[in-house]
Amino acid sequence: MESISNKKTNPSLVLEKLQSLKFQNRPIPELQSPYDALVAVKFTGICGSDVHYWQRGSIGPFIVKQPLVLGHESSGIVTQIGSKVLSLQIGDRVALEPGVPCRRCTLCKAGTYNLCPEIAFAATPPYDGTLAKYYSLPEDLCYKLPDTVSLEEGALVEPLSVAVHLVRQGAVNPRSSVVVFGAGPVGLLCCAVARAFGAPKVIAVDIQPGRLEFARGFAATGTFLPAAGSDSSENAETLRQENALGLGADVVIDASGAEASIHTGIHVLRPGGTYVQGGMGRDEVRFPITAACTKELNVRGSFRYASGDYQLAIELIASGKVRAMELITAVVKFEDAERAFEDVKAGKGIKTLIAGVEDSK
Template identity: 50%
Template sequence: MTVTTDAKGGNQAFVLHPGGSFAFEECSIPTLQSGRDIIVRVAATGLCGSDIHYWQHGAIGRYVVEKPIILGHESSGIVVECGDGVKGFAVGDRVALEPGSTCNTCKHCRSGRYNLCKDVRFAATPPYDGTLATYYRVPQECCYKLPSHVSLRDATLIEPLSVAVHSSSLAGKMQEKSVAVFGAGPVGLLCTAVARAFGASKVAVVDVVPSRLAFALEHGATNAYQMSSESPEKNAADLLSTAGVENGFDIVLDATGAEPCVNCGIHALTQGGTFVQVGLGKPNLSIPVGQICDKEISFKGSFRYGPGDFELAIGLLNSRRVNLDGLITHEYSFPEAEDAFKNVAGRSGIKSVIYGPDFNAEVAKSV
């Protein structure tokens, strides 16, 4: 496939306007702003729950859609231009994009926790535009070459896989540990795959959708449990029984942010266990603090990903310890972008991707 930055092709973008309406618009083609910048032609973008939330609600916490914004941040593409200071990349390279660039100078960046940088410029987080466009500019450190057997389509999952790597790493050593993962959506399923790759002996997945639980069992889960409307204590007891875990799970990863799941997970933990909050729901939850103290568990928040997480995610794919087959269930051309948003909002399938403007879908799917 021939890829060009010819301005005659333009930079078509899918733009969300305040109030929830979408429009296809021609935007300026991004240019190199420093010697370490790279311009990428976007091949495919996976839709995230945050994209849907900005569309339907206009805000996530303090981040408000006050002016038109381009959404999308789970993307792959092909390098079309490199700054004169870029090393290790060349035009034509297939890459995954890390969607947040940081200041690299604050105490968090300097101490190796750049995901906590207050000056991060994160794609599709107001006021910064995302990747649902023809071209996107990133600094060199936010580009990652793809293994030869990973397609540009599947590479859209590297960003959420990095979320799973980060949260799983926060949980500590998983070798021969029992792990419960709440939520069998994309991030929960990827947490399941990472937990198995990290050596967990048992990974039980919890959800309310039977089809997603069935998928989890085919992709790494050792057990599956369908949450009921019973109390968190009753669900926790039933979960432990189903999974054959006598004294509680060593680790719980919650990818839902739903209060019943968080409460159930805390009750299902063993004494001294570790709970990692991966997904976000309501900003304020009622949780059993007494259980947290009585068991002396470690309750940790997880935010995006940090140094080494993208490299490790790609390493797991390169070694085939994590398999992405089947996670992408819906594919859309760029003109069908709004249909993709509606599909995700309707909770159909697992992961939906949108191909970049005029990007050949067959090329994106090939390796």
């Protein structure tokens, strides 16, 4: 990778082409509106979608056709504000919500701006992401962090907001038994949010024993390792029995995208239960539709986050109800970003952060 030492430009980590990352010194973003702010990015988490674009070049309809700056899980410090910005000051520490909706369509006006067809989301083709020295956003998408919340934790507000939205989609409450499939960062955070919402029983499911061990110490009240060679119905029955779920779980959240998890999740639900799909695997999978129909399940999708999710995520960290810092297993220098991507691809650790350009010196 080339040098990133030029202080007068905007060093950025760019997916130049499939499986090829490089540093580029790009122009510092100019404020496009008097309501915008410029932020010096301090920490950025590596998301599975970043790795997916790097390795495969597309996710569903989103295809990388030109060089793309990666990253969307970021925090930073405000360095410039537009003339009409009222809620921010230079020097404020902020978490960045990396999607700018149109604000005019029916979906935006309903508060479901995550579904806006015109949303410009960071590191989703063709929009550049936040793995750069500077990034600009409208002021209302820059959330001030309380003094008790670190900038490292601020970078985890984005994946935590995904988990908040998933748990909200499941209408989890203090009477809910919840099963979460996938003990990666989002799945683990779903466990924590479900507990914060009062769920007394939260079971984490994964095929990696080490992740299950972490899940139990982090937020899950129980864990389940699917038996190799057993079908989804058998695993669902064992999961019910081992965790005293009676007729089944009230809510299932899938954060894995694996077809086997989807099947087991549908079968482990009680009649009238709620299934929430958040993990994205293959574009199309087989689905146990008869079980979903005969049990009259509520089946819901979940995509990113919407109105109120980001602020609630910050409050959950600030209150100590979600111990987000425990997920961070590595913080690497900006110059070492490619190695960090390799480590995440290899499944090392839980959440890796890349420090901002200034922090890496």
